[in-house]
Amino acid sequence: MMSYDFDWSSIPGALPFLWQGMQVTLQITLMAILVGIVWGTLLAMMRLSKQRWLSWFAAGYINLFRSIPLLLVLLWFFLILPRLLEGVPGITPGTDLRLSSAMVGFALFESAYYAEIIRAGILSIPKGQQAAAFALGMNYRAAMRFVVLPQALRNMLPLLLTQAIILFQDTSLVYVSALADFFGAAYKVGDRDGRLVELLLFAGAVYFILCYSASSLVNYLSKRMKA
Amino acid sequence: MISIRNVSKHYGHFQVLKDCSTEVTKGEVIVVCGPSGSGKSTLIKCINALEPFQQGEIVVNGISVGDSKTNLPKLRAQVGMVFQHFELFPHMSIMENLMLAQRVVLGRSPDEAQHKASSLLERVGLKAHGLKYPGQLSGGQQQRVAIARALCMDPICMLFDEPTSALDPEMINEVLDVMVELAQEGMTMLCVSHEMGFARKVANRVIFMDQGMIVEDAPSEEFFGKPRSERAQLFLSKILSH
Numbered sequence: 001m002m003s004y005d006f007d008w009s010s011i012p013g014a015l016p017f018l019w020q021g022m023q024v025t026l027q028i029t030l031m032a033i034l035v036g037i038v039w040g041t042l043l044a045m046m047r048l049s050k051q052r053w054l055s056w057f058a059a060g061y062i063n064l065f066r067s068i069p070l071l072l073v074l075l076w077f078f079l080i081l082p083r084l085l086e087g088v089p090g091i092t093p094g095t096d097l098r099l100s101s102a103m104v105g106f107a108l109f110e111s112a113y114y115a116e117i118i119r120a121g122i123l124s125i126p127k128g129q130q131a132a133a134f135a136l137g138m139n140y141r142a143a144m145r146f147v148v149l150p151q152a153l154r155n156m157l158p159l160l161l162t163q164a165i166i167l168f169q170d171t172s173l174v175y176v177s178a179l180a181d182f183f184g185a186a187y188k189v190g191d192r193d194g195r196l197v198e199l200l201l202f203a204g205a206v207y208f209i210l211c212y213s214a215s216s217l218v219n220y221l222s223k224r225m226k227a
Numbered sequence: 228m229i230s231i232r233n234v235s236k237h238y239g240h241f242q243v244l245k246d247c248s249t250e251v252t253k254g255e256v257i258v259v260c261g262p263s264g265s266g267k268s269t270l271i272k273c274i275n276a277l278e279p280f281q282q283g284e285i286v287v288n289g290i291s292v293g294d295s296k297t298n299l300p301k302l303r304a305q306v307g308m309v310f311q312h313f314e315l316f317p318h319m320s321i322m323e324n325l326m327l328a329q330r331v332v333l334g335r336s337p338d339e340a341q342h343k344a345s346s347l348l349e350r351v352g353l354k355a356h357g358l359k360y361p362g363q364l365s366g367g368q369q370q371r372v373a374i375a376r377a378l379c380m381d382p383i384c385m386l387f388d389e390p391t392s393a394l395d396p397e398m399i400n401e402v403l404d405v406m407v408e409l410a411q412e413g414m415t416m417l418c419v420s421h422e423m424g425f426a427r428k429v430a431n432r433v434i435f436m437d438q439g440m441i442v443e444d445a446p447s448e449e450f451f452g453k454p455r456s457e458r459a460q461l462f463l464s465k466i467l468s469h
Contacts, residue, residue: 131277132314136328136380137304146327151318 010193021185035107040114065112077105121156158222234283258426261436307377315361367398384415
């Protein structure tokens with residue numbers, strides 16, 4: 001019978017490198033959440049707009065990104081972004097744009113998902129609220145900003161956080177560009193020391209602990225909000 | 228102050244308003260009644276353009292509501308409206324509800340807005356509740372807050388869309404009392420309501436609507452004494468008979 005001898009000794013020394021990887025993961029996640037919510041809110045409002053071409057544009061954008069694998073979108077941006085930025089001063093063919101293109105790719109992709117969550121949130125607010133805001137003399141912007149969106153955001157907070165947790169896990173897909181995010185860093189260390197199994201188990205445990213705690217927090221929050 | 232001239236509105240082929248015309252002068256209190264689906268709520272919502280209409284003209288204080296060049300937010304800021312379901316903003320305290328539009332629409336300073344809000348809250352008898360949230364108040368209290376919120380804008384007239392029909396019976400009077408007081412102070416009011424006691428007490432005129440038409444538009448003594456139309460007689464006998 002074969003047995004596998006686990007050897008965890010390469011992990012302690014690799015922690016600083018793994019932490020650097022985690023920072024990359026967190027940077028991409030936060031940037032995608034931030035841009036995703038802002039751009040997603042705009043997309044959701046465009047999609048709900050009475051201006052046909054705005055609503056068509058938003059619907060097209062959302063359907064496009066939701067129908068393409070994330071991996072493909074990321075690859076596009078890794079390949080396209082350096083070309084687009086070729087003429088920009090300070091950027092040479094050697095400049096490492098992998099982090100930036102990962103951020104752009106994730107942000108644009110996640111916006112499509114956030115837009116749908118936010119649109120559902122906006123639609124969950126009774127029409128009378130908007131009518132009341134209008135009746136008080138507010139224009140569309142003010143009614144959205146002060147009356148509809150704050151309530152909608154509150155309703156959709158659990159969904160937005162859940163989407164953020166999924167996003168956090170999906171960032172591991174940047175391995176296609178050999179960018180050392182947390183997963184990539186763990187893979188590199190494991191590959192170097194011939195301890196791939198241990199490192200990947202360790203990485204899995206870290207993802208699990210972080211995501212499970214975050215989703216427990218979401219559950220706690222949404223229960224408290226209902227109370 | 229408000230002229231409604233030959234207003235018609237339809238949703239597809241269904242006509243909600245048919246050639247409605249009436250005039251409201253300053254200080255007048257008008258009660259609009261009629262069976263459900265008769266278009267009363269739709270008519271008053273046309274006055275502040277919450278509902279669009281296809282034909283005719285509505286002029287409020289010299290401004291044509293249906294004109295595409297009209298600055299609607301500016302017009303609405305001068306026309307107070309109270310809704311059947313209160314529509315207070317649930318994520319804001321009572322004071323914040325009263326201050327929001329003063330700040331955002333009228334550009335009043337925080338001090339000024341707060342001063343106005345607390346004096347109107349006192350007027351509707353809810354001074355102690357300013358820091359509460361709408362969900363913590365009863366229906367009657369919420370509707371009084373909604374009236375105060377509309378009054379904070381110093382409106383030139385007030386529209387009431389069935390302000391008491393979502394209330395428990397024991398709360399109707401506290402809201403009507405505020406409305407009676409407002410009427411007696413000379414506020415121009417247009418109220419969609421089935422509260423005939425209120426109508427008798429303060430209304431100068433009663434408008435009776437049925438199937439999208441203004442069937443009767445008469446001084447209230449005349450309306451309650453002997454309505455001219457059969458439909459209004461029938462309606463009155465039904466709601467006054469018990």
